[in-house]
Amino acid sequence: MTVDLPPPVPDARTPRSGPPAVPYGVRPGDLTLTWRFVVMFGWMFAFFAYAAVWQASVQLGIATWWLGPRSQPTPLLIRMIPFFIVIVGGMAAVYNVRRLSHVSIGVALVSALVALPDFSRSVGLAVVELLISGSLVVLSVASLAGRYRLALAEPGANQMTGPAQGNGSDHVTEPDRVNEPAQANGVATGDAPSSSEAWARPAPPSSGSH
Secondary structure, eight states: OOOOOOOOOOOOOOOOOOOOOTTTOTTTBBOOHHHHHHHHHHHHHHHHHHHHHHHHHHHHHHHOOOOOOOOOOOOOHHHHHHHHHHHHHHHHHHHOOOOHHHHHHHHHHHHTTGGGGGTOOHHHHHHHHHHHHHHHHHHHGGGGGBBBBOOOOTTTHHHHSSOOOOOOOOOOOOHHHHHHHHHHHTTTOOOOHHHHHHHSSOOOOOSSSO
């Protein structure tokens, strides 16, 4: 008698192909490490760019609104306003705040307000300040492409690996239920038949009876 055994059950612990693993603690919307460094260095560049504007204003004798004329300079806190804005953007990148790209865009737009009053004083320095802010806006918008996103689960992925929903007695994974018919049949699983099964079977005909 030929007994058909059930097909082998795939091991539920076998790793499935999928997207590469992400670092621990990453939230949806966070930037990748590469883009974080790009944004960070962008704000660092803006810091030195504003320092160059300060130096050019002193050497050319053209005062910006936040520096004031050489004979009557503005208070230190006002002179540091562009640098405070840049530090806020840079620290947001260092500490990886939530929605870093949007925060960087907002801070870059605020830095553009620094250039507006200088158009009535020195158009050249105002254009340089506006270019600094514009480059930060472009960089921040480009960083939106480097965000982590939620991966969509494949259909039926949890059907083979996840536990069945129900009470405590139903916590059986789907692959285990495939073996139930085989385990119920003692002949199929290689177990010896019980005594009741042996008496229930018809006896083989003897060689002398016709």
